[in-house]
Amino acid sequence: MEIGSIYEIDPKNVPAGGLGGAAGPFLKEVEKYNKKYCAYxxxxxxxxxxxxxxxxxxxxxxLKECLIPAYMCDTVFFPFEQEGWKLHFYHIGKNLEAAREELCKQIEHIRPGLLFIHPYYGMDTWKPMRSLLKQWRSQGLHIMEDVTQSYYLEDAGGEADYVIGSLRKWYPVPDGGFVASDIPLSSGELQGGGEFTGSRLELLTEKWKYLYGGMAEDEKRALKKTYLKKNAEMEEWLDRHSDINSISQISGAMLSREDEERCKRVRNENYKQLHQALLDMKSVRPVFESMEERAVPLYFPVYAKERKELQEYLQKRDVYAPVLWPVGKENKEHLCDEERYIFEHLLALPMDQRYGNDGMEQIRNAIFDYERKKGVSGIAAGSRYTIGIRADANEEIATGHIMRCITIAKQLIRRGESVCFFVADEFAAPMLKQAGVEYVCLQTKWKEPESEVQTLLSELKKAGCEKLLVDSYQVANGKYAMAYFEALKEICDIIYIDDMFEAVYPVRMVINYNAYHHLFPYEEAYGQDTKLLLGTAYVPLREEFSEEEGALRHKERHVLLSSGGGDVYSALLGILAEAVEREALSDVVFDTVVGRFHNKAEELKKLADSHEQIVLHRNVENMARLMGGCEAAVSAAGTVLFELCAMQVPTVFFVCADNQKYDSDFFEKEERMLFSGDIRTDRADCIKRICDGLERLLQDKELQSKMKKKLHGVTDGNGAARIAEEIIKL
Structure with missing residues (x-):
């Protein structure tokens, strides 16, 4: 999939209308600037x-003199020059905020008629100085705010006399910009241009034919060369012409039918996914290291160590990340060191509404592969790790495995140990980076553990690991299990998390924190040479569950839905489709956790879009807080049930994996939770019983109260700390 570059337009979706001028308004989002006058x-x-x-x-x-940021696209300078304005430049730091003290001095010294400001990449980089904008405006300084990179920014425009922006950067239209103001706009008449619009419409439909027209490769290459050349010519045409034209009727019609809320939502989700994936990359770093929950940027900006090299590598992987911007002749002599760094290293990653999770994964994987080939990922020379952890997460393996290992790792690190994860592929990388733990990607097939032994042995030796915690059903199943452990134990003490007791393994420690551990003869099978950590005292819950426990605030008629990272059996979709049809559940808010590897995420979005009672949560940073805010829950079995115990949330649960089949005995007993069956054996009946159980649970307050008391006694939340202590003592 090609990602980035100019928008494409399906020729069949071009509306009727002329290339000449059109009157607005077209977009509700422009109205948020709360200005009396607007021109497109x-x-x-x-x-x-x-x-x-x-x-x-x-x-x-x-006084026709303007203060403008030195970090700016040179095309912005052209209209000032054409209208006879003199430009003065103020400085921007690497955080893309204006140099406050120096700007104040320039305003005092120059006394310009206009200050031009630009919040960069969807962030309010002027937030620290908006009170100053009000002060300067009250003193007679006019302010123009360019929201071309931050069109959806909620707090933009309030202090400005004029708000301007380019709409063709945000939507698939051949032309479009706007200006909004409380001051009456020019009494002149906008021209009804058509030359630019007609040519650009042609090239955008050509790109659509290139992407989806089913051409031969040589035809595609020729067409791509043509439309890229034409795009450059159109931009040069704009630079030369001083006429001010109205938006075309075609673009006006296309903008009028845009779903702006969807565009905002998709861009926000893409931003969050990229932010988490790239935060700890070695070759790039996000310009804004702290994540803004509501951010909806034009691009995702990163500083790249070797920008040209990375940009070219991304192009080979069909990711087209532009450089914003080349230095113009107007500002070239006015740059400070930090601005030169911005111009030389900033790369803009595409993340617009054309792309979803797969597109962002493609970008992340491309950068990850670039780092691997450059040798900047993996274990740094000289690094030593006393404890390794072997685990995976992907569309088929629930994320609970990697998450419980991260919890244990953090307790080990707190106690002074150095820890490194070893994963088969890059799927788990975002979670590990977000957690701030080191990892090595083995580049092996997770379903074929026998093929990774030599690679893992080599990496363990390189890292100097003395102990290895293994959390994988794959390595313990089948004829290769014993050989796998036998090979590894030659250089490491092995600790294995065993939920199933399918064999007796040559390891130094076995962990089974489930309540059903007593069903298996661990003591008799292993003897005194293997340390056994058995029972709910060792449930490795994240610290947030003990921290949030004292601040429970269950909201009535809020229900948490969770089914694991991949939701292989599409439980969430089935449960929600059934629940929204039930009158007894019509006022319930379903707080639905969509795992990182969910295979029906787009279908869930469509369902949520048509039912306000469905709220989707992705990349949840504090699961305990989300759980604690719900009156009840529906969940797949597994570690999450212990998390719900810690938060005292009455729950309906179901089974969707072999290692969960014993959970039903413990949690169903004495109605600690309501069990609805195995979704693998009879999906329709299981979903019906889930919704029946949920109706009963929400209606019966006495049952809820009894459940909460029983859940509170299951775990104290200190299991990970106990496991870490025992691993260290081993």
């Missing part, structure tokens, strides 16, 4: 020119 122009730079003409008409005596 052919481009963003023409919106700037129209604002400048309007300002001069209203303030004929204004």
């Amino acid at each position: 122009t052919q481009s963003g730079r023409e919106a700037i020119a129209w604002a400048l003409r309007s300002l001069e008409e209203n303030e004929p005596a204004i």
